[in-house]
Amino acid sequence: MIYQGIRGERAVRAASPIADSTEPLRMKVKYGKGGLIQLKPRAAEAGSGRKMKVMLVFPPDWYPSEPYLSLPSLTCVLRAAGHQVVQKDVNLEMYDWYFSGDFLNRIVLKRVPQVLNRLRKASRSRSLSDAEQALQLSLVGLTRSRIAELTEKAEKAKAVVRGPEFYDAEKLEWAINTFREVTETISLVYAPARICMPPMETDLSYKIFVSSEVLDAIEDTQVNVYRDVFEHILKPAIEAERPDVIGISIVLQQQLFSTMTFCALIKRHFPHIHVTIGGNTVTRLRDVLPNKPQLFALFDSAVVYEGETAFLQLVEAVGAGRTMEGIPNLIYRDASGIQTSSVSYAEDMSSLPPPDFDGLPLEKYFTPARILPYLATRGCYWGRCEFCDHGEGYTAGYRTKKIDEIIEEIRLLKTKYNCRHFHFTDESYPPALFRKLTRKLVETNMDIAWTTHMRFEKSLSDQEVWNDARASGCKFLHYGYESGNERVLQLMDKATTKEVIKRSLKLAADAGIWNHCMGFFGFPGETRQEAFDSVRFLEDNKDLVHSIGFGTFDLSKHTPVAKNPEKFGVTPYINPEWDLALDYYFTVKEGLSVEEAERVFEEFERNHYRGWDLKIFIREYIFLYIAHFGTSKLPALQFRPPEVDAGNLSGVGA
Secondary structure: OOOOOOOOOHHHOOOOOOOOOOOEEEEEOOOOOOOOOOEEOOOOOOOOOOOOEEEEEEEEHHHOOOOOOOHHHHHHHHHHHEEEEEEHHHHHHHHHHHHHHHHHHHHHHHHHHHHHHHHHHHHHOOOHHHHHHHHHHHHHHOOOOHHHHHHHHHHHHHHHHHHHHHHHHHHHHHHHHHHHHHHHHHHHHHHOOOOOOOOOOOOOOOOOOOHHHHHHHHHHOOOHHHHHHHHHHHHHHHHHOOEEEEEEEEOHHHHHHHHHHHHHHHHHHOOOOEEEEOOHHHHHHHOHHHHHHHHHOOOOEOOOEOOHHHHHHHHHHHHHHHOOOOOEEEEEEEEOOOEOOOOEEEOOHHOOOOOOOOOOHHHHHHOOOEEEOOOOEEEOOOOOOOOOHHEEEEEEEEEEEOOOHHHHHHHHHHHHHHOOOOEEEEOOHHHHHHHHHHHHHOOOOHHHOEEEEEEOHHHHHOOOHHHHHHHHEEEEEEEEEOOOHHHHHHHHHHOOOOOHHHHHHHHHHHHOOOOEEEEEEEEOOOHHHHHHHHHHHHHOOOOOEEEEEEOOEEEEOOHHHHHHHHHHEEEEOOOOOOOOOOOOEEEEEEOOOHHHHHHHHHHHHHOHHHHHEOOOOOHHHOOOOOOHHOOOOOOHHOOOOOOOOOOOOOOOOO
């Protein structure tokens, strides 16, 4: 299996925070392509009211290998302002619960006769489908002894990923396959839902991009596993902690199922609690949510863009019994309806405190060593890629902490949490900061291992910076490769060349850094020949490219392409019934159609260079392997040693 990674992960930074002493920043919403907006502080408001208890929730589904940064970022700000915070990574707790005797016996085994009974009733009035008959047969075999066997395997698998056996590739592969086996079994009792591990693929058999179906899914007790997650994980925590405000951070659209389920049940059981949602997905739906009163009835407010100032002021307004009017970056419900704040704020990076992970069960993440996320910048320093909507998360342009601040905060986190593995989650690490950071990490003898996301930059084509990168502990780089055809790169406004890409890959590989290249087929105007140029370039440089993540072009609604379709010869098709859709089907005047791009991808999947097929394809796991074994060449990760010759696509696409 090709290591895919998660395209767009660099953009999914949920709302994060500001210290009580920090002055919020008043912004005009005017963000031009590649432009910067000057930050102008305004005076902080007084009268914050009583100190509050806040519960921050990270919902399923996300891979439970490291904390997501939104909760610790908000936590440090709220605690600095004197508020009490409970951090609840429900995603992590859910997967830990899935792979336990408690869940398998108390939930799965209990549901088996219920589902069988439903199928028997259905068979009296009609013939069961082939899928229903197969389900019935599988459920009959799901006995107490089978559950006991799965429980033993699941607990062993958790011990493997959390202990020294993690570094035995065969045992780690067995553990991952065990997680899949267990989630496939769980799926039987929630059928036709499909529960997955790794996550981001869980399917409740409802359309996530249709609000009416999201509402229907909430009440479906057969398929909605998140109702049980709420009942056994989140509800007891709320009863014990009794928070005044609950904030839920939504990273991926897929998390709307779990989030809206939680919101509905919180309002049902705890109507007095103010519930707010925020994060990347909420920001992208900011134009839709005010027009969806049935959906908005499940929660009280939504934070869009950066959340530090907004969430802190929201909490203090609730505590003081004040109106929400004037709180920045906020959509809220009051007696007269759903309101949208006209005020927007962006944060001064230097005034933000370091993230606070206290209260998160760091020992329970599915890794043998702690990995902590850290964000030194906001926005993308480049900000010009035509296919990218990462700028949608911000009302201002690129900003960064000072290098000495970054170093000091990394040192603090390393010491406080006994952690030497860091994931720098910036949209794309700026070349000037990359130079400064690597040099400073060496000078301070920080002794960490780290990974981040990069562009191919001509300014990073000298040997010295890569010597520093190696010495600083850089182990794993995710590159926005996108295409190996220079005309297509120009269409995308990538402002790089194949020569620059090749030299960067070589310098990094020679430094012992793992190169992961992300790309896609079907950018508007790209021909079949040009698509396979991308493949040939990678195969010609296969010794420098250790893993890849490829897909096809998505027309996301907030991208420059979607906003200027005529410029790219694109015709989007917007289905009004798909009211929560964040991307569109489209046709093109020239180049690969959507269907043709899919066929190119399928051909690539069948015939690519086999050295890129990895047993272990989870990003954090590869990072830990590289950090542990000290090499960018890890044959143990491959399904089998690659062929001597290059890939099999060298003659394809002509």
